[in-house]
Amino acid sequence: MELRIDRVSKQYKNKLAVDRVSLDLREGVYGLLGENGAGKTSLIRMICGVLSPSSGSISFEGLDAGDEEYRAMLGYLPQNFGYYPEFSAQDFMYYMAGLKGLTKAKARTRTGELLELVSLGDVAKKKVKTFSGGMKQRLGIAQTLLNDPKLLILDEPTAGLDPKERIRFRNLISRLGRDRIVLLSTHIVSDVEHIAGTILLMKKGRLIHQGSLEEVTQVIRGKVYELVSCGERAEALARSYSVINYRSEGEKVLLRFVCEGEPPEGATEAPAGLEDLYLYYFSEAEGHE
Ligand SMILES: Nc1ncnc2c1ncn2[C@@H]1O[C@H](COP(=O)(O)OP(=O)(O)OP(=O)(O)O)[C@@H](O)[C@H]1O
Ligand SMILES: [Mg+2]
Structure with missing residues (x-):
């Protein structure tokens, strides 16, 4: 399993948001760390095929980002994910399953399993508008998993989580990273420190460091x-x-x-x-x- 990012750049009108980023990702958890405006979301949106690179290429198992087959293997939680407040957690999952082309039977079983996995089983029938920020985030993650993606991309998934929810989230991600590629972006150092096997440090559109915690902190040791x-x-x-x-x-x-x-x-x-x-x-x- 390999995600290949080859000299990818994104030029907006007068802003070079991503500057020749190259990366090879395999199974495991990757933490993309960088300040506001570093280019994390731009890079992620290109990996998810919703934004085209100005130059460079992205492929997974030989398929180009944006291909239908590529998308079938992808789970994506956008930075500002829109929830439907009047839906129950369960209805929201059914709705998302429909968009992803799951059968009704499959949608039911997966929804049951996934809401349990993110500890929302007890509130499956409660409306999303009654959820805390952390509960919404967990629902957001659950919907990314409906198609059992091999490539799981989460843009700022820990924003708004309290310390207890953070720990719960980390444990979930660690489990998910065992047999797939998980890439999450954040500017919260401790999230990355605790769950990412590989740290990717991004600054002004460029990838300035990548490696284990040991490796990246080597520069200042x-x-x-x-x-x-x-x-x-x-x-x-x-x-x-x-x-x-x-x-x-x-x-x-x-x-x-x-x-x-x-x-x-x-x-x-x-x-x-x-x-x-x-x-x-x-x-x-x-x-x-
Ligand atoms: N659609 C766009 N048009 C023009 N400039 C954009 C657009 N989207 C992002 N940018 C600019 O590109 C740069 C990178 O933005 P991006 O959202 O990728 O950063 P980020 O690392 O995700 O930041 P944050 O931590 O705030 O989410 C920023 O300077 C931003 O203003
Ligand atoms: Mg962002």
Whole structure:
């Protein structure tokens, strides 16, 4: 199973939203991480065949994105997914199953199974307008699974989930990633850190890093430091380094920063995490590519 993305670009009128992205995806969970406007949705919409690339190509099992057979293998949760508030969860699933061409019998069995899978079995007959944000998201995921897709694409699926729902969601995704390709976009670092086997870091339309958590954080390993300081020295340090965290506690200031060379006196090395990497790349300081 392989999704091949080959030098894909998207040029809107005067905006290059995706800039020559190449990727090979196999079974597993991929987390596409990037700030607002990085080009995540544009890339995802091209992978789902709803937006044509300006150049480059996308194929899955030898089929081009947009082909009918390709779509039959795809499950897609758009960023701003429209729910029908007056529908019950079950009716919504039947409706989506109809759009996807499932038979009535198949729609019934799949709806039952899937609503259980996303823990909405008990509220199958409740109207969607009575659902919390997290329940709606889970319903959104359930509908993507109706056709048992080999390629599951979720655009910001964790937006609006509370911590408990987040954990539930992560467990669901991990299970789904065992025998299919799951690609999800987010700007929530911890979601990706916990469930994605492969992290894809996108900035200004370009894929700037890809790999395991270990691999992508390699760039800053041994360069993350913490230091307790105060007053003017803290200010001076904050100006000189790529600061990841700045926390005041009374007179004292706890700084966490990335330092390429010799660290300032009193600094202690800290383990590098994905959040450090994210802030390193997406903080106001430019030119780290
Ligand atoms: N239809 C469009 N026409 C023109 N520009 C667009 C269009 N869609 C997106 N853009 C621009 O392309 C860039 C990438 O947008 P995109 O929605 O792909 O980013 P994103 O990473 O999904 O952001 P977010 O995290 O906010 O969802 C942005 O600068 C955006 O303004
Ligand atoms: Mg988006």
